[in-house]
Amino acid sequence: MPTTEQNFASVCVCQMRSNYYRDIQLFRYNSHSGIIYIFANDELQIVIPRNGNWRFLDEAEL
Numbered sequence: 881m882p883t884t885e886q887n888f889a890s891v892c893v894c895q896m897r898s899n900y901y902r903d904i905q906l907f908r909y910n911s912h913s914g915i916i917y918i919f920a921n922d923e924l925q926i927v928i929p930r931n932g933n934w935r936f937l938d939e940a941e942l
Contacts (some may be wrong), residue, residue: 882909882916885932890916893934895924 882890890907897904899921906919916928917937925937 881911883914883930883932886928886930887918888935889928889932890918893918893928 883921887923893921894904894907899904902920906917906921908917910917916929918926918928926934927937928934
């Protein structure tokens with residue numbers, strides 16, 4: 881189950897994207913790692929760990 885911090889962070893990230901009329905193609909919570917993944921497009925992927933401090937996913941991490 882996502883943490884409260886992740887819940888708030890994911891809403892903020894999704895709201896920022898929607899303010900600019902940008903699509904979110906995939907929103908996924910990985911129950912094994914406890915990480916939320918937001919895939920906006922090929923150049924923009926965001927991860928939200930359990931502490932809620934979201935960051936952009938680097939190509940080297942893929």
